[in-house]
Amino acid sequence: MTDMKSTMSASDDTAGFVAAQWTRVTGVGVDPHEYRRVTDGLASVADWGPAFLRTGREHLERAEDAGSSLSAGTHLLAAARWFHSATLAPYAEAARAAAAADDALGRALALLEPGARRVSGEGFTGWLRVPPAGRDGRGGDAVGTVIVVPGLDSAKEEFLDLASALLARGLAVFAMDGPGQGVLAASSVLVPEYEEVVGRVVDALGVPRVGLVGLSLGGYFAARAAALEPRVAAAATVSGPFRLDWDELPPPVQDMVVRRTGGFDAAREFARHVDLAGLAPRITAPLLVVDGGQDVIPGVTNGEPLARSAPRGTHLSVPHGDHLLGNARPDWLPRLADHLAHALTGA
Secondary structure, three states, rough: OHHHHHHHHHHOHHHHHHHHHHHHHHHOOOOHHHHHHHOOOOOOOOHHHHHHHHHHHHHHHHHHHHHHHHHHHHHHHHHHHHHHHHHHOOOOHHHHHHHHHHHHHHHHHHOOOOOOOOEEEEOEEEEEOOOOOOOOOEEEEEHHHEEEEEOOOOOOOHHOOOHHHEEEEEEEEEEEEEEEEOHHHOOOOOOHHHHHHHHHHHHHHHOOOOOEEEEOOHHHHHHHHHHOOOOEEEEEEOOOEEEOOOOOHHHHHHHHHHHHHHHHHHHHHHHHOOOOOOOOHOOOOOOEEEEEEEOOOOOEOOOOOHHHOOEEEEEEEOOOHHHOOOOOOOOOOOHHHHHHHHHHHHO
16 A cells, blocks of 8 residues: 555556556666666556666666676665666556565675674564764764655665655664565565564664654554554655555555455455554654545545644645655655654653
């Protein structure tokens, strides 16, 4: 569900699917001109995954031939983005593409940010990145730590621009895959009790408190964790659902939830849990809720009720924003990064 609107387009013509994915994939950091070149050659949506996987491999080859570690790392980051984007259309090799994205990101960070550290535990894996002043491996110069929580079909490789904005403000960033997400999707299923996962992450990071930012379905996970995990000191959601109505969800979205939860009955039960009405009043941390006015999907209640019910909630609606607001980043990304930095530092 991270981009439910785009998923809905998978049953349409290829050109419609390519157009629907435009802001999301370019928002991931894929070069828009390269995106055009690759997608112009697609004969059907079924060609999306193989074409994106092939393009990712081309960037791996460029990394091998690069004349510097900076160039190699840049190509590896591009490969990670293409491999992750390969999973956004129905694709039998999605697990292989997710594993390739995970590997490419790790290799890129080893070259570009030697202070980055892989942290894994029960139900999660990801990379802890430190701001430039703390890249001696200690991370002691970070003014706070933010966990980035992905959604239904997103992963830690998708939100590198968000991580960069947080790092630039002196924050350490842990971009993660949780159960049923990213590289863990092949071996686990989504769980509604994401606060338990966040608690294990905080334990593993060894910090007294964290900020959370959740995107799309990750917004529900982040809000739920903010209500139930006392070490969450600040939170933000982007295109997160306040409530899901299973019977109204478009069939392609239902199909994705079924795949990520392990079956039809499990999917219905999972959707039943996505309801923040009882939890929102328990979110005492500062909370920023970001919605796009063009993000209208049947069966999904956007975040305004969450902001209204949370004691310290603020709602930012961007009228022209789509799902994940990839078409409107200047309208929300700096404000979100500032919100988390200010809340965690007390500035």
